[in-house]
Amino acid sequence: MKRKMLLAIAAATLAGSALAATPAVTRGDVAKGKVIAEQVCAACHGADGNSVASANPSLAGQHAKYLESQLKAFKSGERKNPIMLGMASSLSDADMKNVAEYFSEQKLKARQANDKALLPAGQKLYKAGNPVTRVPACMACHGAAGKGFPAQYPALGSQHAAYIVKQLNDFKAGTDRKNSIMADVAMRMSDADMKAVAEYISGLR
Template structure:
């Protein structure tokens, strides 16, 4: 467990140093809003705060991470038929502009729907599970779930159902391929994934 935690912290630190030296994608938020209003708002909200839990809230997410995900959807590296169709219509500049707009929006504060799962969720997020060698989520995503641009997305105030679905997808290794998250999610029970997703939704 200690070894996994040290590796996670080392990855977090190294990524932080590299990304601090590399600026995020330059985009025009005003132009991005025009695209959001006509292409993205129906699912993700005009201000990046989606109403439906199946669609992630994008407000406050780092522009670098959003840009990278749009590119992944467009190339088919990240598999999602709906997002493939949407991203395919966007130029590189369009993706930079959309990413810039969403990154400037304020995330809507949420509360966990199932309070009974909060203790377990907090434990997994802050400490992990020593028995099954699941590292603490905050090692990469930060104590408040603010994440780190590019590699580690912002999680705080995200829909719990969406977070749980992504963990399940990582564990299945089908639509989302990520060696680090696959290894972590594969060690988690369904209850742990649901609990940590509930805890994450209430992070500020």
């Protein structure tokens, strides 16, 4: 019995040491991020992350880790966009974490589909994919409501349809955006598929 107690104490001690050695996940400073958003990002993405121009994505409510990773990709040139390269180049790692945290906490404004006639086809692609062309269901990675999963898959709901179509075409071309999974998906989609699913996504919330 005494031996079992000693083993239990030793195991608990080792577990505590392992937890103590695990680095804590630090969050960005929202107040500092707000200043950066207003000074650097607002012109294109809106001060609260709700873009009014369909060419510029809304960032409000997006996962902080995803936003941070994309800013780093723009700065390194992994994602190719001259405007975003210029903006991201002026930001430190701490700046990126802070502004990403700020935008993640903003409320995304709900958007409606522009072409409601495309919604049935878009919904079918998003929820079930297309077994004939082997396009997988979008919801498998981005969730039924388009909320995505932190760090891995971005939230898509209430995003500009035109922006979504542009990104799908960029994945398909493999020039500005490189992602093997999305490239394979986009290669199997027609222009009509992209427009339909983008309209459906823009109405998700």
